[in-house]
Amino acid sequence: MDAGVDGAAERVAAADEEPTNASVAKVLRADPTMAALVDRHGPLDIAPADDEFGRLCTSIVNQQLSTASADAIRERFLEVLGGDPTPDRVLAADEAALREAGLSATKVEYLRNVADAFRDDERDFTREGLAGVSDEAVVDRLTEIKGVGAWTARMYLIFALGREDVLPLGDLAVRKGIEQVYNDGEELSRADMREIGAAWRPYRSYGTRYIWAAYES
Structure with a gap:
């Protein structure tokens, strides 16, 4: 997607x-x-991001949007959450409010899928948890999450993990x-x-x- x-x-x-x-x-x-x-x-x-989950949320919000639209929707998204994205905040957010912020129903689903994945104790998507894991293996793991495609996964490699190549x-x-x-x-x-x-x-x-x-x- x-x-x-x-x-x-x-x-x-x-x-x-x-x-x-x-x-x-x-x-x-x-x-x-x-x-x-x-x-x-x-x-x-x-440079790696301070908040990997927040960076991934940003990539999902940005999917198929111009920069101006993505920036505006992201600001409204953060207002609905009441702060920086965390898995708990995303899962607790009111769906109607997220839709009013400009997120499609599909993106709301994707954001919640990512939040569930980051709360899974058996999976670690942080820089430390993925240390030593190849770029392609990271892409494979991320794209197991519905809503995270190859583009989003490679943005994660660069902007969340700080991978150089x-x-x-x-x-x-x-x-x-x-x-x-x-x-x-x-x-x-x-x-x-x-x-x-x-x-x-x-x-x-x-x-x-x-x-x-x-x-x-």
Whole structure:
């Protein structure tokens, strides 16, 4: 149920210095096109979220919405909850109030599914609980939750867990951005995009951030 959207609400805040470390900068700057983006947009960073559950709720709210709509609905969602998202608050929230906040019945169901999953003592979706688990295995675990598709799971890898080597080609802005930056806006296959992104390994999440920045500028 996920779709590539204008995902500025998903972007991590910029840092105050050169990307996380010299190794990241060295890899990105080895690609002349990416080097130009680094110079143009300045330092961008990847960092894990303080609240993994809240980040996942944000991704679900943002599904298939423009940035402006997603931001407005998220604010109303938080008002209904009476604070930052927690599994207990989501499960206790009045469905009618959530609908009035702008959430579809389907998204309310998805948010409650996620809340149930995070309350399951046998599953741990925190950064610590998923340490040592591969990116693809994390995606597999998350997509077992109805309402969490591959796009949402890869946003979780980047924005909740701070994983550094994710190339989310399910995101429309990433695909359009790569075509814009690397091929004058002309269509590229996903295989072509993966080949372009291979130059950013093992820091494709950082490269993705610069592609988003270029696309949104």
